[in-house]
Amino acid sequence: MNFDDTPEQARLRAEVRQFLAAHHDELAHGDGAYLEEPGHERVDELRRTQAVLFDAGYMGLTWPEEYGGGGGTNAQQAVINEELHRARVAGPVGHVGLGMCGPTILRHGSEDQKQRYIRRLLRADDMWCQLFSEPGGGSDLAALRTKATRHDDGWHVQGQKVWTTLAQHCRFGILLARTNPEAARHRGLTMFVIDMEAPGVTVRPLRQMNGHHSFNEVFLDDVVIADSERLGDVDDGWRVALTTLMNERMAVGGGGGELGVRSDVLVSHANRLLPRLSEERRVLAVEALGRVLVESLAARYSGYRLQTTLEKGEHPGPESSAGKLTAVRVAHATADLGLRLLGEDAVLARSRDGDWRWASAAASTPGIALAGGTDEILRNIVGERVLGLPPDRPRTPAAATATPIAESR
Amino acid sequence: MNFDDTPEQARLRAEVRQFLAAHHDELAHGDGAYLEEPGHERVDELRRTQAVLFDAGYMGLTWPEEYGGGGGTNAQQAVINEELHRARVAGPVGHVGLGMCGPTILRHGSEDQKQRYIRRLLRADDMWCQLFSEPGGGSDLAALRTKATRHDDGWHVQGQKVWTTLAQHCRFGILLARTNPEAARHRGLTMFVIDMEAPGVTVRPLRQMNGHHSFNEVFLDDVVIADSERLGDVDDGWRVALTTLMNERMAVGGGGGELGVRSDVLVSHANRLLPRLSEERRVLAVEALGRVLVESLAARYSGYRLQTTLEKGEHPGPESSAGKLTAVRVAHATADLGLRLLGEDAVLARSRDGDWRWASAAASTPGIALAGGTDEILRNIVGERVLGLPPDRPRTPAAATATPIAESR
Amino acid sequence: MDFDIDDEQRNFAQHARDFFSEQAGPEHARTLLAAPGEAAPGRRVLAELGFSSLTIPEDFGGVGAELLNMALVAEQAGRQLAGPSLTTAARVAVLLADDADRLAAFSEGRLSLAVLDGPPSGSRPSMDVVGATHFLALDGDDLVIGEGRVTLGEPIDATRGLGYVELTSSEVVAQDAQARWARARQVACVILAAEGLGAADRAVEIGLEYAKTRETFGRQIGAYQAVKHRLVDDWVAVNQLRSLVWWAAWAADHAPDQLPIAASAAKAYCAGTFETACETLIHVLGGIGFTWEHDAHLYWRRAKVDRLLLGDESEHLAAVATCTLHAADAAATGELQPI
């Protein structure tokens, strides 16, 4: 066990730290995810940030060099991420591409696809989204009804997707569609890369309860996709999607990262506001703060253990789902305590000091809880796939087709 | 809405109060249920108490006069119960008879059975138990395997029961047994009155984690029961058992009563010990106390609403299951706060002042949580029978036989 | 003991239910977030119908009803996120109890009042200051009334009309008003809890409807214990909250010594019950519950604000504990009977 840097890591850390200080003004900073409305200006700023970091060699360090990756190690990427966090650099705007689409393409895409897409994805030249959920389906992916039909000029796609994160800013997406309506629910699906600027694609941003427009409806009206843009085999999309979902779970909380407002932001907020509280309130707030911090530390150090596993070359397994359960709880408690520390101003969306972060974070938490699988889905995954508990209903022949989905999403 | 006594109720209240003061030494007192080991001496003391109260006309006020009841009203019984509580008189030791067996006999028993049993049951001359649960069955009553086979001299019973409350002190019990092994799970059951002193009945007290012996195993080895001791029709025991269970739920927490240590005992304990705590601990303890009291008030006043419904002549419905959920939570929190208020002594079973109540209550809470249905069972009942949510699994023909049970227990 | 409302009260509540479902509703709350103003149905209409003067004696132009009746109306108002809050009216009725002229003016809707929390020189965020022309405040031991400069806050829930007020004029209405002020606040807590009760009840109702129709993995989601048990817990809590609200409202008129504990118990229990019910609702709804278009967040917003108004859960838990400890102590030393 060793948390110390090797000399080489220490050199990298110093170099990154220096770079981030020198390029401070070219980088977007922030107090945590989901705080700002992802409008065009903010997204452009975040894309520039990602490009600056890519150009410095700090994005996709572990990705293959031949496609624009750094050919480095997980340990190096971890050092870089720590320094990005310390310098309060905003998280990468292309997180769906980095966390889900990219790994899926690397694993299942053709050489040509990797050549064309990966480098631009890492640099946020292209943003990517994931077109899985549908209005009728919710967590039940295998129920999806968007159809892709084979024609001479490629696949014709007809259907509708929803909850597509940042689709309005994306150039490409990975799309799961039904290619064989005769097959059992989770069979007969195929994964494609879709050009979001193709004719027939209509993106309609959804307004969320926090006022933001992060999620979208995507209407697919006879969209044509060349067969060369298939990811994996025909009717093998379920297996491809599992890669995406495993990576999603790792990306969303699995690594011990924070999902809401950063805990150091909460700590400095508390340092500023605790003295204004009565003695009674201070005692209660300090206990609440301790609780948030301990949960947050538990998630963070568990993420480190998972990272160590990954550094040893293993793939993220279903146990990475566990991290998100805690991360969501921490995000909720952080927003709530941040708000309560505002005292009388906590009934308004902006305090007299102009602090809007906590009310905004509170209104964003329910969305954080949904992305990457609800608590129930994650608990089912851990319970059934890690702990070997029986599935939710008996494995009758009729239920069997549904079971793999229930277990994995 | 009116919480005030009518002049008649006020007279009754004054009379009861005077009686309880005058007969103080003949009555057992206590801080709450499940605190003392129900050994023979304690049980005898509690039986004498119940007899004294019966003789004064304070037990079974609403039960039919022809069988020893008082022919009075629920409102009168409520006044009496309030005064018993205020005077810290220990709850009736024959609570299984009063709460479950008695109502079942009154509804399903023969005239002869009512004549022979009810009066002595009310007076705790005979104590009664309920022989339902079996080792393999748990909450799933319809899975029971104790068999009763018809012979010329009556029914021959073979099987084993478990978790039978106070069976070692009981003269009689009501027994649910399978009389038709061919019928569907919850059909083919019949209810009987069993003489616990009959040949073939062996009672083995179980030691519990709190050191007490409230629960028993009961072995039934070719016990003969006369057909005249049947309760209800042959193979109709499921319907009879529903009466028992509904009444059990009302008896266990449904009426807003406390299941663990009395909240006024917690309050006086807190009054004594709060001054010994540091300022920080006092703030935390006061908040915790407030939380217990508010939950307890919520349960108590909800019990009053239910009592009002009953006074208007309605039977207890599945919604009475709700009260126990809260009562269990309050019992748990009461024991825990009582223990924590002891400060450093809370790591021992008896404080330096000799206070053993809180550690004992803590070790009794898990048993309280089980009796009368686990939280999950109660939530299923409320969810499915009151709120109309779908049952846990689809109503396929195969599942249909199990469903009524899943819903009702 | 008869702990139930009677048929007349039931009819009255049904009348209020019909009125608020026509004249208010979450769609109004949503609109208000974009275009600030007075919440629907507005104080003029509430005065016209006599809802805001329910607890004002008939001699002063009011209806002369008990607080329980107002709580029944408030529950229905809460279901539809109506505004301004009846807490203001209930509080005014107590504060101006011996000011016949102003009470009559308020009853008739000629005087638009809000009650300020915190110092009159610069109040804390106070309810229903939107549309109010005059403000009641506690200045030392004096109850004062005056006009004021209003600074509206950026709302989480726009129906609460929250703003900071600085009195620009001030006239003493009553001296030695601490006790009256405290009682008015307790009464206001009961009505706020009643509004929360109605809103929480509606939130559970929407969740139950959805859980019975929405299917995933081949089953209605309400069949899953994770969903079912959460909804059951919320439903149980809402019903228990109703018991506390009714008790507290009854106590205001019939057992004033029980009011401090009952009002704080209702307010504290409401804070958590309402908030949890809304969080469950959004969770059960999934993605759709996170959208602006769905009503869920409007109930959620109300819950997030109401839990802190007129004292948060911690304040009221401490009040319940402290009052109970004192009463028990006094009883033990022979001073008083325990409540």
Added chain:
Amino acid sequence: MDFDIDDEQRNFAQHARDFFSEQAGPEHARTLLAAPGEAAPGRRVLAELGFSSLTIPEDFGGVGAELLNMALVAEQAGRQLAGPSLTTAARVAVLLADDADRLAAFSEGRLSLAVLDGPPSGSRPSMDVVGATHFLALDGDDLVIGEGRVTLGEPIDATRGLGYVELTSSEVVAQDAQARWARARQVACVILAAEGLGAADRAVEIGLEYAKTRETFGRQIGAYQAVKHRLVDDWVAVNQLRSLVWWAAWAADHAPDQLPIAASAAKAYCAGTFETACETLIHVLGGIGFTWEHDAHLYWRRAKVDRLLLGDESEHLAAVATCTLHAADAAATGELQPI
């Protein structure tokens, strides 16, 4: 970063696992409730195997291992509810760091020590006083050692050897010992959390086994979400607790400035995790889990006691918050780097 134990440590933990499952176990804890005495395997055996001298330097007759190794042993001891606690040994190693003779005597099992919490004139209930001949205590700023009069308490968990002690003799071991005392307590918290980790892990394991085999209403109970999700939550918490314990144990030797926060975080997180795991276990087991014969209550007893020993959850939550606030404040004003 390499946040994992190595193969040697894994083997070592396996060795300890085998040892404790042979030499200790819940059946011993049950017996001890009826017949007071020293818990199994007892301090003599622990000394013989070198478990209690793991963190004592080789020069003083110890093993000279890091605290992490002791935490690995403690986890296995916890699984089997073994006693006396290794917290005492870990604490002694810190307290007597420069007392070669006594340390050697302790390493060799010739000196039976317990550490007292609270004043030496009348201690608070302190661990492992059963079977101890000498006691370490903080007397003002002095670390003292002496013999004492022991009053045993009536145990909730008999394996903790809890009693009140009044020193009858006293010799100063070290002056100005506050800092050392604090560090010893932090180290003890880490080991106590490690024992809780092992016990909680075992409780979850028993619950999982039962949930996979026991059937009700035609299904294994582990298929029901109400059961499944509780067990999952506990399993997740136990695994996160392991992360905190390992970090804190590592920090003791490699990052002493992180120890105060890490030790308190581990102790606080352990309190709730272990207690909840045992409550879940008993609940999942149903009636059988409430019996004296089943092991569940022995784990439950340990959890109910351990959560309060060496400072309860509230104390350690406050410590984490306060230390973090100070560190952040110091960093903001340029004094220190944040941890």
